[in-house]
Amino acid sequence: MRNEAFRHYSRPRPDPTDEVDKFESEGEEQVVATVDRADLQAALERLSERERSLLSLRYEEDLTQPAIAARLGIPEGTVKAQLHRARLKLRRAYAS
Known part of the structure; x- marks a missing residue:
């Protein structure tokens, strides 16, 4: 009985502040998001x-470049070039 009591009190216990830290970091992530x-x-x-339409088709509807080209009735190379330019423009706008 005595050994059981020692084991019970000597085993590591979870730190309740860990849960608070976890909750606070999740809140910060939501604010950042x-x-x-x-x-x-x-x-x-x-x-x-x-540009928004092309990005929407690619990333929201998850269409491939050939599928976007078929839907819009334009060459695949045009889709590639326009998506590339739209992403560059978006990066610049997001950075500023």
Whole structure:
């Protein structure tokens, strides 16, 4: 009985502050995600409708470049070039 009591009190116990730290860090991540989302939305608004449309087809609808070309009725090379330019413009707008 005595040994069981020693084992019970000597085993490591979880630190309750770990849960508080975890909760606080999750809250910070949500704030950062919200700020990032707002910045991204502002950057997207600086793009033309065509650029936003291409990025939406590629990343929201998850279409491949050939599928985008078929949907829009334009050559695949045009899609590649326009997506490339749209991403560059988005990066610049997001950075500023």
